[in-house]
Amino acid sequence: MMGESPRKVQLTTHFNLSEFLHGDDPLPPPWILDNLYRLANRLQVIRDLLNKPIIINSGYRTKAHNLAVGGQPNSFHLSGMAADIVVSGMPAPQVQRFLANWSGGLGSYTHFTHVDIRPNRARWSG
Numbered sequence: 330m331m332g333e334s335p336r337k338v339q340l341t342t343h344f345n346l347s348e349f350l351h352g353d354d355p356l357p358p359p360w361i362l363d364n365l366y367r368l369a370n371r372l373q374v375i376r377d378l379l380n381k382p383i384i385i386n387s388g389y390r391t392k393a394h395n396l397a398v399g400g401q402p403n404s405f406h407l408s409g410m411a412a413d414i415v416v417s418g419m420p421a422p423q424v425q426r427f428l429a430n431w432s433g434g435l436g437s438y439t440h441f442t443h444v445d446i447r448p449n450r451a452r453w454s455g
């Protein structure tokens with residue numbers, strides 16, 4: 330986590346820290362950065378399998394941001410363990426079928442997919 334702009338640090342081959350942050354939010358504390366690093370590595374595996382860009386619609390959320398977007402108060406986005414993703418050129422239901430065996434949380438929505446790295450398996454539709 331060195332360099333001029335810590336927000337621009339490359340977490341994996343295809344994921345930059347800034348993709349998991351919202352514009353003006355402060356840099357998250359180290360334990361959240363650790364979670365984002367683990368999350369990015371899980372997403373990188375999917376990115377490599379699909380060979381298509383994954384767009385992070387929402388990654389880490391501060392409490393204020395989570396409140397503003399109507400997120401669950403216990404959302405995994407608050408700990409940097411969740412991302413709402415869209416895969417370039419792939420409808421969300423197809424992404425969700427592809428991720429059927431994702432270990433952790435998988436939320437299926439019409440236009441995006443929520444993935445998180447909670448230790449247990451969870452499935453829901455929004």
Ligand SMILES: [Zn+2]
Nearest residue numbers: 411412413443
């Ligand atoms: Zn989400």
